[in-house]
Amino acid sequence: MKAEGNLLKMATQHPERVDYYLNIGNDQVYVNDLIGHPLTLTWEHQINCIRCGRKTSKSFFQGYCYPCFLKAPETAPCIVHPEQCQAQEGIARDMEWSRTHCLIDHYVYLAVSSGLKVGVTRHTQIPTRWIDQGAHKAIKLARTPNRHLAGLIEVDLKQHLADKTNWQQMLKGQVKREVDLKEEKARASQLLSSDLRQYLVDEDAVTTITYPLDQHPAKVKSLSFDKEDEYSGRLAGVKGQYLIFEDGRVFNVRKHNGYLAGISSA
Numbered sequence: 583m584k585a586e587g588n589l590l591k592m593a594t595q596h597p598e599r600v601d602y603y604l605n606i607g608n609d610q611v612y613v614n615d616l617i618g619h620p621l622t623l624t625w626e627h628q629i630n631c632i633r634c635g636r637k638t639s640k641s642f643f644q645g646y647c648y649p650c651f652l653k654a655p656e657t658a659p660c661i662v663h664p665e666q667c668q669a670q671e672g673i674a675r676d677m678e679w680s681r682t683h684c685l686i687d688h689y690v691y692l693a694v695s696s697g698l699k700v701g702v703t704r705h706t707q708i709p710t711r712w713i714d715q716g717a718h719k720a721i722k723l724a725r726t727p728n729r730h731l732a733g734l735i736e737v738d739l740k741q742h743l744a745d746k747t748n749w750q751q752m753l754k755g756q757v758k759r760e761v762d763l764k765e766e767k768a769r770a771s772q773l774l775s776s777d778l779r780q781y782l783v784d785e786d787a788v789t790t791i792t793y794p795l796d797q798h799p800a801k802v803k804s805l806s807f808d809k810e811d812e813y814s815g816r817l818a819g820v821k822g823q824y825l826i827f828e829d830g831r832v833f834n835v836r837k838h839n840g841y842l843a844g845i846s847s848a
């Protein structure tokens with residue numbers, strides 16, 4: 583197997599165990615089949631913006647050139663801080679984009695990727711968002727008609743809950759598996775301000791996710807094309823958006839969006 587082109591975050595399917603597809607140029611490489619095999623990753627010292635295609639010496643916001651970072655709706659502050667979204671008041675970098683990305687149903691969820699965390703995602707991104715974060719399990723907490731309201735719920739709960747994943751713990755499998763998400767949801771529902779409780783959802787299904795990774799590495803060290811332009815190692819598995827190698831090196835594919843790269847297996 584050999585493929586080259588600009589990288590894009592891995593596509594996933596979620597049956598019993600997640601199926602991963604590496605998007606590279608015009609190819610989609612089925613990654614699960616590469617597990618256990620030696621792989622070589624190479625970087626061609628070029629990054630192309632994933633939005634406009636222009637060459638950029640540096641990647642901003644995981645794959646954008648600086649001009650796109652400043653003006654694209656995909657990189658607006660509300661992407662990181664949903665509570666700052668103003669699309670519901672008609673204010674946005676691009677209202678047409680916001681009508682299909684911000685003024686649609688969003689979920690606030692609880693997930694366990696390392697510890698328990700709260701997060702926000704568009705309804706179309708379930709379970710993709712959870713898989714990208716390497717979550718072992720997740721539950722829907724609230725459903726809102728726009729991004730801003732979901733952000734307000736998240737901010738309210740951040741007083742009590744983490745909103746970040748510890749990626750090293752996630753990759754080492756140091757996970758608080760004993761967390762009971764139904765119990766945590768009941769607790770979070772009680773803690774939520776009364777004016778936001780109308781958005782709570784009754785649906786109590788816990789989604790569990792299993793990754794193609796039999797043994798978590800004891801130590802992890804990130805692998806970045808900004809520091810190394812070639813790497814070879816045996817692929818141990820995949821979790822979140824990370825390729826995990828047997829020597830503990832981990833490659834965050836999403837962070838390399840737009841990097842012109844090559845991948846080959848012996």
Ligand SMILES: [Zn+2]
Pocket residue numbers: 631632633634635636646647648649650651
């Ligand atoms: Zn651009």
